[in-house]
Amino acid sequence: MISIKDISKEFDGVKALDNVTLSVAKGETFGLIGPNGAGKTTLIRILTGQIAPTHGDILMGGETVYPMDSRYRLRVGLVPQEPAFYGRLDAHENLLLLSRLYGVDAKEAAERIDSLLAMAGLTEHASRQARFYSRGMQQRLSLAMGLVHEPELIYMDEPTSGLDPEARSALWELIIRLAAEGRSIFITTHNMQEADRICNRLAILAEGSLREEGTPAEIKGLLGTDRVELQLLDDRTTELDVLCRRLGLTWKMEGDTVIVTGLELPDKLPEIASGLAGSVRNLHYREVTLEDAFLRFMREAER
Amino acid sequence: MRGWKALVAKDWKLIFRNRLLLAILVIYPFLIMGVIGAAFYDVGRPVPIGLVNLDRAGPGEQAWSGAVVPSPRGLERRFRRRAVQVEEYGSGEEAEAALAADRVSALLATGDPGETELWMGADLSRDEIAATILDVQTETEVWREYSTAQEALASFAQGEVNVVFAIREGDYPYIGETIWLEDENYDAASLVLRFGQDVTEIEEYTSESEARDDLKRGRIDAVIVLPRAFVHQLKTLDEIARVQVIIDQSNLVKAEFAETSIRGFLSRVQEGVVENKTQAVVAGLYVLVTGGDFFGTEVVGLEQIRENLESLKQSLQDRPDLQEMVDVGIDLANTVISDIEDAAAYLRGTALPIDLEISSVAGRPLSAKDAVVPSLIALSILWTGVLSGAILMVIEDEEGMRIRLGLTEMGSFALVGSKLILATAVVFVQSAVMLLLAVAVFGVFASNAAAALLVIAAASFSCIGIGLVIAAFARQVAGAVILSVLVSFPLIFMTGAVFPLSQMPAFMQWIARAIPLTYAIEALSGVMLRGESLADVAWQLGVLIAFGVVLLTLGSLLVRRRTD
Numbered sequence: 001m002i003s004i005k006d007i008s009k010e011f012d013g014v015k016a017l018d019n020v021t022l023s024v025a026k027g028e029t030f031g032l033i034g035p036n037g038a039g040k041t042t043l044i045r046i047l048t049g050q051i052a053p054t055h056g057d058i059l060m061g062g063e064t065v066y067p068m069d070s071r072y073r074l075r076v077g078l079v080p081q082e083p084a085f086y087g088r089l090d091a092h093e094n095l096l097l098l099s100r101l102y103g104v105d106a107k108e109a110a111e112r113i114d115s116l117l118a119m120a121g122l123t124e125h126a127s128r129q130a131r132f133y134s135r136g137m138q139q140r141l142s143l144a145m146g147l148v149h150e151p152e153l154i155y156m157d158e159p160t161s162g163l164d165p166e167a168r169s170a171l172w173e174l175i176i177r178l179a180a181e182g183r184s185i186f187i188t189t190h191n192m193q194e195a196d197r198i199c200n201r202l203a204i205l206a207e208g209s210l211r212e213e214g215t216p217a218e219i220k221g222l223l224g225t226d227r228v229e230l231q232l233l234d235d236r237t238t239e240l241d242v243l244c245r246r247l248g249l250t251w252k253m254e255g256d257t258v259i260v261t262g263l264e265l266p267d268k269l270p271e272i273a274s275g276l277a278g279s280v281r282n283l284h285y286r287e288v289t290l291e292d293a294f295l296r297f298m299r300e301a302e303r
Numbered sequence: 304m305r306g307w308k309a310l311v312a313k314d315w316k317l318i319f320r321n322r323l324l325l326a327i328l329v330i331y332p333f334l335i336m337g338v339i340g341a342a343f344y345d346v347g348r349p350v351p352i353g354l355v356n357l358d359r360a361g362p363g364e365q366a367w368s369g370a371v372v373p374s375p376r377g378l379e380r381r382f383r384r385r386a387v388q389v390e391e392y393g394s395g396e397e398a399e400a401a402l403a404a405d406r407v408s409a410l411l412a413t414g415d416p417g418e419t420e421l422w423m424g425a426d427l428s429r430d431e432i433a434a435t436i437l438d439v440q441t442e443t444e445v446w447r448e449y450s451t452a453q454e455a456l457a458s459f460a461q462g463e464v465n466v467v468f469a470i471r472e473g474d475y476p477y478i479g480e481t482i483w484l485e486d487e488n489y490d491a492a493s494l495v496l497r498f499g500q501d502v503t504e505i506e507e508y509t510s511e512s513e514a515r516d517d518l519k520r521g522r523i524d525a526v527i528v529l530p531r532a533f534v535h536q537l538k539t540l541d542e543i544a545r546v547q548v549i550i551d552q553s554n555l556v557k558a559e560f561a562e563t564s565i566r567g568f569l570s571r572v573q574e575g576v577v578e579n580k581t582q583a584v585v586a587g588l589y590v591l592v593t594g595g596d597f598f599g600t601e602v603v604g605l606e607q608i609r610e611n612l613e614s615l616k617q618s619l620q621d622r623p624d625l626q627e628m629v630d631v632g633i634d635l636a637n638t639v640i641s642d643i644e645d646a647a648a649y650l651r652g653t654a655l656p657i658d659l660e661i662s663s664v665a666g667r668p669l670s671a672k673d674a675v676v677p678s679l680i681a682l683s684i685l686w687t688g689v690l691s692g693a694i695l696m697v698i699e700d701e702e703g704m705r706i707r708l709g710l711t712e713m714g715s716f717a718l719v720g721s722k723l724i725l726a727t728a729v730v731f732v733q734s735a736v737m738l739l740l741a742v743a744v745f746g747v748f749a750s751n752a753a754a755a756l757l758v759i760a761a762a763s764f765s766c767i768g769i770g771l772v773i774a775a776f777a778r779q780v781a782g783a784v785i786l787s788v789l790v791s792f793p794l795i796f797m798t799g800a801v802f803p804l805s806q807m808p809a810f811m812q813w814i815a816r817a818i819p820l821t822y823a824i825e826a827l828s829g830v831m832l833r834g835e836s837l838a839d840v841a842w843q844l845g846v847l848i849a850f851g852v853v854l855l856t857l858g859s860l861l862v863r864r865r866t867d
């Protein structure tokens with residue numbers, strides 16, 4: 001869908017982005033994760049034509065595009081970090097205004113607005129001035145406004161920032177639905193739960209440079225896989241060895257704790273427990289989260 | 304086009320639904336117009352003036368005068384010589400009591416600062432009193448007249464004068480005389496009331512101190528003190544009437560108004576008096592020619608003398624030598640008669656050589672309210688133009704919509720253009736309504752209202768341009784409002800809207816020339832008050848449009864540049 005080649009951006013001699021190269025496939029939800037100040041918003045600003053890169057190319061369908069070119073702008077949508085709409089217009093007026101500015105046919109616009117209001121759960125509030133909406137409703141309206149011209153690719157800059165868990169969850173559902181409709185989504189976030197839940201692929205951006213890229217599982221794999229920690233009453237090394245070989249797992253000792261790792265570990269837990277029956281004093285299943293992976297990655301990067 | 308309409312309609316909704324913005328942009332200029340308009344609406348009202356008329360003889364009242372003379376002792380000696388018997392007093396109060404009790408008819412006090420005051424009284428005749436006053440007046444350039452004994456005593460005690468002279472008012476020479484002017488007979492007070500009635504509202508006071516108190520309290524704008532024998536001095540050819548005018552210069556505008564009004568009507572009195580005197584002299588000269596009453600003396604006219612000489616010449620036909628001598632007399636009479644006629648004609652023509660005939664270029668006299676409306680409209684263009692330009696643009700930032708709009712089919716040109724359309728419409732409609740209200744409801748003069756509308760449109764571009772430049776430095780509406788006020792406020796004072804440009808120093812005039820509002824005021828005044836056509840104000844219109852183009856371009860560039 002879109003490829004970013006060697007994008008760099010300097011502000012007064014300070015590099016905010018350093019040769020960032022990545023691509024988003026059609027229908028993919030791509031997450032750019034990184035700490036505050038990593039350069040995520042700068043990249044979004046470049047991709048939405050707000051600022052020009054110092055150098056680098058943006059390709060869409062294999063052709064170089066310039067963000068200020070209308071052929072590109074009309075194919076992308078934006079959901080900024082802060083909800084963007086006119087507070088003294090109601091949701092319907094906001095959507096109608098944007099549909100006119102995008103040149104959407106009046107009849108089509110009416111249908112599209114109704115469907116967007118329904119999707120955002122704002123149909124009942126469509127004639128209330130948007131400044132009176134809750135923060136969650138405002139962000140849903142902001143999302144709907146980014147979709148009024150039916151873009152193929154939607155840029156979302158930390159869209160759930162500042163939302164309460166319920167509102168955040170509702171917005172995630174919306175994003176997942178959009179992805180299911182086949183839209184490409186480029187989302188920046190520092191919420192790892194969000195990235196893990198809604199993204200197909202992730203990239204870690206730190207200090208303006210792209211450090212890692214892969215699926216959430218692959219990123220988590222950087223830390224290691226999930227593991228089972230066992231404390232046994234007696235020495236069952238032989239049984240443990242046989243059991244692990246049969247289940248395709250590996251084990252090692254860390255002090256007096258047996259660490260078992262391998263694929264599909266949660267499914268194999270009952271067999272491990274029954275295979276070592278009578279000797280297990282403690283059994284803990286430890287899942288590796290994206291946050292664990294990210295934090296570890298950041299610590300290693302700092303070192 | 305649909306997008307442009309949508310943007311303009313959206314901005315109008317944003318203004319209309321924001322009460323504060325609606326009030327600031329649309330309603331406030333009308334309030335300002337109302338307030339300033341009301342202040343100037345009745346500027347033609349008469350100036351309140353206090354009159355202290357000392358040229359009147361009240362029964363039992365005293366006339367106190369003071370002077371600074373080089374030799375008070377000499378004056379004292381002459382006073383003693385005139386008096387049969389002189390009383391001396393220990394204080395002014397004691398002397399005043401003696402005059403009040405009619406024990407004496409005149410008081411004299413002398414004493415330079417640091418010296419002992421000497422108070423004396425005597426029973427002088429009216430002629431002796433007149434001679435004493437003349438003594439003092441010929442020696443001094445500082446002659447003051449007081450309406451009460453207390454004022455005189457205080458002035459003497461403070462060393463303002465070194466001589467004080469007091470008599471009964473009825474004894475003051477030539478007091479309370481009347482003068483015949485413009486077919487009516489006037490005493491001092493009625494003269495001032497009559498000639499000042501168009502521009503002043505006269506309130507009479509019995510004492511100067513009372514009038515001064517009211518001046519300090521702001522009840523009147525000035526005090527006129529007419530001296531004793533004021534009318535007599537007007538009538539005589541050899542004395543100058545010294546009228547004292549007291550103004551409150553803590554308010555320069557008020558003082559200027561009062562002084563101008565007083566000078567205006569007193570000059571009319573003066574012109575009347577001079578004309579009377581000239582006519583009297585001319586008449587006297589003709590009496591010398593024709594014979595009759597020459598200032599109280601019956602004279603034989605020169606014409607009669609010439610006739611007599613011609614008769615004499617006839618009777619001396621046998622004496623050619625004597626006839627020649629008579630001819631010399633006849634020639635002299637002819638020459639003198641001719642010279643007198645020339646002199647009379649010269650006097651008539653030169654006594655009042657200037658007759659001001661004041662007319663307005665507007666073709667009719669203009670009032671203060673007429674004159675203030677172009678400036679008011681220009682100020683509302685500045686206010687609404689700058690604020691709407693700045694606010695409408697900054698709203699996009701405050702709402703976070705600038706980025707979103709940047710992704711639509713409408714570019715930044717459309718964004719700025721739509722603001723310009725709406726802001727111009729608001730400014731234009733607002734100013735047009737003001738103009739209409741001023742003309743239709745308040746009867747303000749506007750010789751070319753259609754041209755004024757064009758000037759309003761041209762001026763609004765540059766003011767909106769200033770607003771766009773301001774928008775580049777503000778992120779929120781509140782900041783834009785503050786910046787707009789900070790920028791607009793000094794401009795108001797630098798453009799001739801408040802003070803005339805011609806009265807400013809040269810460098811301020813150069814600064815004013817760099818401000819579009821200056822040209823807006825000039826052009827609006829031209830087409831509204833000076834009867835000028837669009838062609839006459841083409842230069843100002845051109846400059847306004849040029850300013851508009853430059854400021855709008857600069858504003859747009861700054862707004863775009865700030866995003867990066």
